[in-house]
Amino acid sequence: xxxxxxxxxxxxxxxxxxxxxxxxxxxxxxxxxxxxxxxxxxxxxxxxxxxxxxxxxxxxxxxxxxxxxxxxxxxxxxxxxxxxxxxxxxxxxxxxxxxxxxxxxxxxxxxxxxxxxxxxxxxxxxxxxxxxxxxxxxxxxxxxxxxxxxxxxxxxxxxxxxxxxxxxxxxxxxxxxxxxxxxxxxxxxxxxxxxxxxxxxxxxxxxxxxxxxxxxxxxxxxxxxxxxxxxxxxxxxxxxxxxxxxxxxxxxxxxxxxxxxxxxxxxxxxxxxxxxxxxxxxxxxxxxxxxxxxxxxxxxxxxxxxxxxxxxxxxxxxxxxxxxxxxxxxxxxxxxxxxxxxxxxxxxxxxxxxx
Amino acid sequence: xxxxxxxxxxxxxxxxxxxxxxxxxxxxxxxxxxxxxxxxxxxxxxxxxxxxxxxxxxxxxxxxxxxxxxxxxxxxxxxxxxxxxxxxxxxxxxxxxxxxxxxxxxxxxxxxxxxxxxxxxxxxxxxxxxxxxxxxxxxxxxxxxxxxxxxxxxxxxxxxxxxxxxxxxxxxxxxxxxxxxxxxxxxxxxxxxxxxxxxxxxxxxxxxxxxxxxxxxxxxxxxxxxxxxxxxxxxxxxxxxxxxxxxxxxxxxxxxxxxxxxxxxxxxxxxxxxxxxxxxxxxxxxxxxxxxxxxxxxxxxxxxxxxxxxxxxxxxxxxxxxxxxxxxxxxxxxxxxxxxxxxxxxxxxxxxxxxxxxxxxxxxxxxxxxxxxxxxxxxxxxxxxxxxxxxxxxxxxxxxxxxxxxxxxxxxxxxxxxxxxxxxxxxxxxxxxxxxxxxxxxxxxxx
Numbered sequence: 001x002x003x004x005x006x007x008x009x010x011x012x013x014x015x016x017x018x019x020x021x022x023x024x025x026x027x028x029x030x031x032x033x034x035x036x037x038x039x040x041x042x043x044x045x046x047x048x049x050x051x052x053x054x055x056x057x058x059x060x061x062x063x064x065x066x067x068x069x070x071x072x073x074x075x076x077x078x079x080x081x082x083x084x085x086x087x088x089x090x091x092x093x094x095x096x097x098x099x100x101x102x103x104x105x106x107x108x109x110x111x112x113x114x115x116x117x118x119x120x121x122x123x124x125x126x127x128x129x130x131x132x133x134x135x136x137x138x139x140x141x142x143x144x145x146x147x148x149x150x151x152x153x154x155x156x157x158x159x160x161x162x163x164x165x166x167x168x169x170x171x172x173x174x175x176x177x178x179x180x181x182x183x184x185x186x187x188x189x190x191x192x193x194x195x196x197x198x199x200x201x202x203x204x205x206x207x208x209x210x211x212x213x214x215x216x217x218x219x220x221x222x223x224x225x226x227x228x229x230x231x232x233x234x235x236x237x238x239x240x241x242x243x244x245x246x247x248x249x250x251x252x253x254x255x256x257x258x259x260x261x262x263x264x265x266x267x268x269x270x271x272x273x274x275x276x277x278x279x280x281x282x283x284x285x286x287x288x289x290x291x292x293x294x295x296x297x298x299x300x301x302x303x304x305x306x307x308x309x310x311x312x313x314x315x316x317x318x319x320x321x322x323x324x325x326x327x328x329x330x331x332x333x334x335x336x337x338x339x340x341x342x343x344x345x346x347x348x349x350x351x352x353x354x355x
Numbered sequence: 356x357x358x359x360x361x362x363x364x365x366x367x368x369x370x371x372x373x374x375x376x377x378x379x380x381x382x383x384x385x386x387x388x389x390x391x392x393x394x395x396x397x398x399x400x401x402x403x404x405x406x407x408x409x410x411x412x413x414x415x416x417x418x419x420x421x422x423x424x425x426x427x428x429x430x431x432x433x434x435x436x437x438x439x440x441x442x443x444x445x446x447x448x449x450x451x452x453x454x455x456x457x458x459x460x461x462x463x464x465x466x467x468x469x470x471x472x473x474x475x476x477x478x479x480x481x482x483x484x485x486x487x488x489x490x491x492x493x494x495x496x497x498x499x500x501x502x503x504x505x506x507x508x509x510x511x512x513x514x515x516x517x518x519x520x521x522x523x524x525x526x527x528x529x530x531x532x533x534x535x536x537x538x539x540x541x542x543x544x545x546x547x548x549x550x551x552x553x554x555x556x557x558x559x560x561x562x563x564x565x566x567x568x569x570x571x572x573x574x575x576x577x578x579x580x581x582x583x584x585x586x587x588x589x590x591x592x593x594x595x596x597x598x599x600x601x602x603x604x605x606x607x608x609x610x611x612x613x614x615x616x617x618x619x620x621x622x623x624x625x626x627x628x629x630x631x632x633x634x635x636x637x638x639x640x641x642x643x644x645x646x647x648x649x650x651x652x653x654x655x656x657x658x659x660x661x662x663x664x665x666x667x668x669x670x671x672x673x674x675x676x677x678x679x680x681x682x683x684x685x686x687x688x689x690x691x692x693x694x695x696x697x698x699x700x701x702x703x704x705x706x707x708x709x710x711x712x713x714x715x716x717x718x719x720x721x722x723x724x725x726x727x728x729x730x731x732x733x734x735x736x737x738x739x740x741x742x743x744x745x746x747x748x749x750x751x752x753x754x755x756x757x758x759x760x761x762x763x764x765x766x767x768x769x770x771x772x773x774x775x776x777x778x779x780x781x782x783x784x785x786x787x788x789x790x791x792x793x794x795x796x797x798x799x800x801x802x
Contacts, residue, residue: 219399
């Protein structure tokens with residue numbers, strides 16, 4: 001288990017961190033990296049999410065208007081496309097996405113099928129205020145996924161009822177609205193406070209949320225490390241260790257492997273300081289680390305690529321792989337690759353950046 | 356979501372920070388707020404790390420508890436996390452204890468449910484457990500203002516704030532706000548004329564195992580119920596009902612110390628806040644929706660969350676503020692240092708900790724009083740709130756507020772609400788010059 005690995009490495013890190021021959025170099029002072037992280041990584045990712053969820057809403061409208069196999073396939077593709085920026089945002093699950101409740105509003109799991117069935121069977125009109133009053137576990141990404149793909153990834157257009165289509169239109173619209181709010185949330189003043197972006201990029205003395213620049217960088221690194229840990233030891237390990245398909249993320253769309261890869265791309269974007277899909281690039285942690293320890297930067301980049309590749313080598317769908325012994329080596333290899341990256345970030349990058 | 360955390364990150368961070376600082380200015384380490392459970396982190400994750408001194412097996416248990424703490428419950432029966440409601444306040448522990456910290460002072464807050472909940476009782480009648488508050492027909496001891504699809508919440512709650520103004524002795528004005536609740540009960544529930552109610556926000560959940568491990572004798576020795584020493588500070592223990600023992604026991608948790616153990620606190624939150632039954636608080640027929648293991652995992656999780664270390668403790672303004680904190684008497688209730696004793700969780704046993712609380716009840720005067728007694732706590736008594744990590748409250752949750760009902764929007768406002776036994780300390784703060792006040796606040800922000 002990863003805890004054993006971590007404990008073994010801890011002993012090493014003790015030696016490294018306090019070894020007598022350690023040279024203490026310059027402390028991290030590159031504010032542009034924090035600024036670009038906000039402006040070139042986080043905000044563009046959320047803007048892309050808002051665009052793609054708006055496109056999903058349009059596709060669902062089209063599907064409801066004309067419920068054909070082609071329109072169902074298009075809506076399913078729009079769902080998968082919207083999933084990409086969401087998963088690419090999971091290396092930064094802090095800030096408004098968390099404290100304003102956007103994460104549960106968008107991505108609650110599990111789907112409450114009882115409540116969904118009941119609301120579909122009711123006579124209620126699916127107005128925006130009615131939708132807003134519902135539990136988040138009967139709407140959001142995964143409820144739309146369930147309605148579009150069905151339980152066994154076998155949904156056909158003729159199975160979609162008028163009530164399902166009506167409901168899906170309403171919750172897809174709400175999803176798009178929530179994503180729009182999320183996209184604006186880093187740059188909009190919050191209550192009596194400055195916009196979160198301005199608090200974050202101005203980390204330093206006198207800033208009550210981030211009293212030093214290194215606190216902001218620690219937040220960036222915690223986010224990268226946290227999602228590595230989550231993918232290897234949560235998203236993959238929980239269903240795999242229990243061989244339980246009900247624990248699999250994005251199980252209706254069979255999209256788990258793409259989700260996991262995009263989580264690692266989120267780490268990559270945070271490292272490099274840009275979002276290729278959004279066409280942004282800026283100064284990343286990679287630049288600062290390369291100037292101090294070029295080998296380490298090269299290693300991080302290579303380990304990110306190796307992790308993405310190893311996840312891609314798991315035979316899909318993931319929900320089947322967890323019960324297919326032939327797939328176990330690939331699953332475990334992917335976990336190991338992600339853990340290796342996580343360990344490099346924890347044991348090499350964090351001490352260097354926060355020294 | 357961040358259900359998994361590696362402790363090695365933290366330790367690496369801790370070591371890097373402490374070695375770096377020693378190399379730079381040779382300063383001593385800050386007092387370790389949580390003893391060996393202390394971590395170095397001043398980010399929005401600061402309340403969410405496992406204690407670094409857990410064994411591998413304990414860390415696994417902690418991470419299991421982390422998953423349970425984040426689990427969103429849904430309408431039963433369901434293959435995953437069934438058991439929500441039928442009436443409740445929120446659907447997951449984490450929705451109110453955001454990032455293991457405070458909850459926002461808000462009702463009907465979208466995906467959060469109602470992280471501010473309203474406790475209710477009657478002034479007289481038959482209590483639910485010996486010595487406890489008297490339930491209100493239709494509500495019980497807490498209004499559950501959310502419901503699963505097809506069920507009716509017990510009430511609709513509206514929360515407004517009333518502002519009042521005051522001024523420091525130097526003429527600087529300030530504004531304080533108090534909550535105004537409007538309760539519209541569901542059909543068939545009568546609002547009694549003598550209803551006692553008290554709004555509550557969710558407190559942070561880190562460091563709690565350490566507080567559970569402080570020996571009872573030590574806390575009782577701090578108590579001075581009749582103010583024998585004549586310093587104007589009493590300090591009374593609350594003896595609450597221990598469901599497991601079926602007997603009264605020293606209360607430590609909750610805004611009025613009305614719960615004796617973290618096991619009972621956790622089971623109570625499942626039952627009352629989420630409508631999820633457990634072996635401690637089962638359904639009428641004895642069945643329950645989560646097994647004992649889940650309850651134990653969550654209990655272990657809150658017992659073993661690390662305490663963040665202080666920051667900027669060498670800053671002269673912080674040091675001056677700390678001296679003022681002591682000089683004006685804050686530390687008489689917000690006791691700086693306690694020693695823990697034996698505990699079933701080894702990581703929290705026999706630690707020197709700096710929680711800034713005595714876990715005792717103090718009369719804070721009419722301004723803060725809720726008029727709702729809870730076991731031995733009167734309507735104007737409150738448990739001394741621990742102050743460790745309080746400087747991170749708004750890093751973890753920018754809209755975090757302070758005091759039992761979240762009325763204080765800043766630490767300054769929280770101090771200004773103190774009265775009763777703390778009137779002297781409050782007045783000392785109110786009459787300081789601005790620079791001195793800033794120093795005191797800088798100290799609090801360093802915690």
